[in-house]
Amino acid sequence: MRRYIQRSDEPLLHSSSFLCGELLQNEDKRYDLSDDVVGYQYQCKDIQIFLEMFIDKQFEKGATLMVEGVHLDPSFLHKMLRKYGEKCMCFDISVQDVQKHTKRLHTRFNMFTVDP
Numbered sequence: 001m002r003r004y005i006q007r008s009d010e011p012l013l014h015s016s017s018f019l020c021g022e023l024l025q026n027e028d029k030r031y032d033l034s035d036d037v038v039g040y041q042y043q044c045k046d047i048q049i050f051l052e053m054f055i056d057k058q059f060e061k062g063a064t065l066m067v068e069g070v071h072l073d074p075s076f077l078h079k080m081l082r083k084y085g086e087k088c089m090c091f092d093i094s095v096q097d098v099q100k101h102t103k104r105l106h107t108r109f110n111m112f113t114v115d116p
Contacts, residue, residue: 005050047071052080059084 048071058065077090095101 044071044073044076048073048076051076055080059087 047069051067051071055065055067080088081090095104
């Protein structure tokens with residue numbers, strides 16, 4: 001989506017999931033959660049709005065697509081299942097080894113938090 005939506009129009013979409021709390025306005029900091037968690041929640045909502053429009057267009061064209069990412073929370077997946085029925089299939093891939101999972105998160109953080 002970052003390819004289609006300008007940073008100036010939606011800065012939260014272009015922010016790393018690990019650092020999106022830095023973009024919160026003061027009124028968004030009223031929650032008893034870390035800024036990054038709240039920023040991530042806002043980012044998920046924004047991404048899901050654009051993603052649903054994209055998915056709708058692809059289904060209208062008869063295209064097949066696979067969508068993956070950390071912003072696909074259970075409520076969004078259930079919404080897509082209700083909307084598209086048997087045309088939609090969801091699955092979860094998880095890492096059972098805590099150390100391996102932590103290492104992957106560190107690697108992802110280091111790779112995706114530096115602006116090009």
